[in-house]
Amino acid sequence: MSPRHKLALIGLGKMGRVLETLAPERGWDVVARIDSAANRDGSGITGRSLNGAEAAIDFTVPNAAAMNVRAAVDAKCPIVVGTTGWHDDxxxxxxxxxxxxxALLTATNFSLGVNAFEQIITLASRLLGAAGGFDAHLVETHHAAKKDAPSGTALTLERAAAVGWQREIPITSIRTGSVPGTHELLFDAPFETVRLTHVARDRRVFAEGALAAAAWLIGREGVFTMRDVLGTRADAGES
Structure with a gap:
């Protein structure tokens, strides 16, 4: 039997609650729960409050992410950040x-499917861009409470598509209901349309990936993404 790991959760919103439920099933003991009320400017993240955690996972808000990373690293705790909207920092x-x-690992999306989707759309954009006659457009839909628009995932996918398309691709953002996340890249020509779509049906898909990333990060040093976890990056990370 594999040894159990100790996990700190930073942020107790929707994703934090999903992680808290799923973690014990995936070999983790949640030893610290740090919410925003007790963590002004990262002050709630200390060696003591982390309680021996081997890794921390942050799903908070954009203006807190950078300070949370600094506090976790100061406390010698590897941190996985799923918060989006803080790319400028x-x-x-x-x-x-x-x-x-x-040790820091960031991702705009922890779904294994989205990470494969990113590479698929790079190839499709290259092929259809070279063919000519197509326009491209990205549409992303999320729940009404999501703060950033476009989503971090949409921006990542647009950058991946633009590699092959060789120009920016417009993004439309829709915020409605309780949608966990849908991303669709459309290529439209006068007589045909190509649609590439990824649909997340449950937040558990993001939690699964974040927990896998946290387990992978233990014992490492440097800055990483999900491509390092999945072994799809050409180099060996950014350490």
Missing amino acids: LAAVSEWVRQRHG
Whole structure:
């Protein structure tokens, strides 16, 4: 039997609650739960509050993510960040983590399907862009409470598609109901349409990936993404 790991949850919103439920089934003991009320500017993340956690997972809000990363690294705890909307801070925080020999893994989406989808649309964009005669458009739909628009996943997918398309692709964002996440890339020509779609039916798919990422991150040093976890990056990470 594999040894159980100790996990800290930073953020107790929808994703935090899903992680808390799923973690014990995946070999984790949740030893720390840190919510926003007790974590102003990252002050609630300390060696003591982390309670021996081997890794932390952050699903909070964009303006808290960078401070949470710094606090976790200062406390010698590897951290996985699923919060989106803080991309402007990522380069500086990543360099800070490297200088302190910490461990950070970020992803705009932890779904294994989305990470495969990203590579599929790069290829499709290259082929259809070379063929000519097509327009491209990305549509993303999320629940009404999601704060960032476009979603972090949509921006990641647009960048992946633009590699093959060789120009920016417009994004339409829809916020409605309780949709966990749907992303559709459309290529339209006068006589045909190609639709590539990924649908997340349950937040558990994101929690599964985040827990797998946290287990992978234990004992490592550097800055990583899900491509490192899945072994689909050409280099060996960004350590």
